[in-house]
Amino acid sequence: DIALFTIDAEHSGDLDDAIGIARSKSGWTVRVAIANPSAYVPIGSAEDLAARKQGATIYRGRQATMPMLPRSISEDQATLTAGVPRSAVLIDLELDQAGQHVGTRPSLGEITVVQRLSYKDVPSIASDRSHPRHQAMVDAIAIARGFLKQRRARGVLAFLDQQQMLLTDEEGRVQHFAAGEMVGHLLVQEMMIAANSAVAELAARSDVPFLYR
Numbered sequence: 001d002i003a004l005f006t007i008d009a010e011h012s013g014d015l016d017d018a019i020g021i022a023r024s025k026s027g028w029t030v031r032v033a034i035a036n037p038s039a040y041v042p043i044g045s046a047e048d049l050a051a052r053k054q055g056a057t058i059y060r061g062r063q064a065t066m067p068m069l070p071r072s073i074s075e076d077q078a079t080l081t082a083g084v085p086r087s088a089v090l091i092d093l094e095l096d097q098a099g100q101h102v103g104t105r106p107s108l109g110e111i112t113v114v115q116r117l118s119y120k121d122v123p124s125i126a127s128d129r130s131h132p133r134h135q136a137m138v139d140a141i142a143i144a145r146g147f148l149k150q151r152r153a154r155g156v157l158a159f160l161d162q163q164q165m166l167l168t169d170e171e172g173r174v175q176h177f178a179a180g181e182m183v184g185h186l187l188v189q190e191m192m193i194a195a196n197s198a199v200a201e202l203a204a205r206s207d208v209p210f211l212y213r
Contacts, residue, residue: 013075030093032195037078039087082116091195099146104198119184144190
């Protein structure tokens with residue numbers, strides 16, 4: 001199976017996505033796991049109706065100030081706590097040896113995250129050959145950089161400056177990151193964009209009604 005780890009800010013309480021990567025005969029499998037709060041929020045419940053009305057979690061900076069769901073769900077029952085089985089939406093991205101996306105497998109399942117990491121942990125693990133996640137992290141960073149390069153080749157205005165620690169976020173805004181944190185943000189961002197794009201393409205090809213942004 002593919003070992004999954006979360007990468008978030010050290011203070012984050014709602015760990016809503018996890019990443020894993022494994023080599024295959026044809027290239028790599030990238031697994032993105034998204035927390036599935038619907039497993040804990042019945043349709044039509046007070047929590048469901050309140051979430052529909054609010055529409056999204058409201059952030060001030062990188063801190064959630066008005067969660068869409070009660071913190072007892074978003075930061076406890078549904079959060080992807082390491083070592084605790086959780087319901088999740090899984091998106092498996094199949095990549096060839098060149099890092100090109102060749103297949104998508106979405107599913108629902110139960111996962112157990114093996115380790116919680118912070119953004120600052122990413123470069124140190126990538127440089128530590130003795131760390132058990134070293135090779136997975138090296139591969140994940142290389143693939144994330146490849147995803148960014150592919151997006152830029154398609155005409156997306158995506159900016160990366162490792163000297164000035166500047167990176168465009170998912171909304172196209174240039175963000176400044178602390179030293180040692182940017183590669184972690186790049187890794188998570190590119191994996192999330194790739195997973196979202198793959199599912200959107202699959203839905204479009206399958207003529208599935210879908211909300212796009």
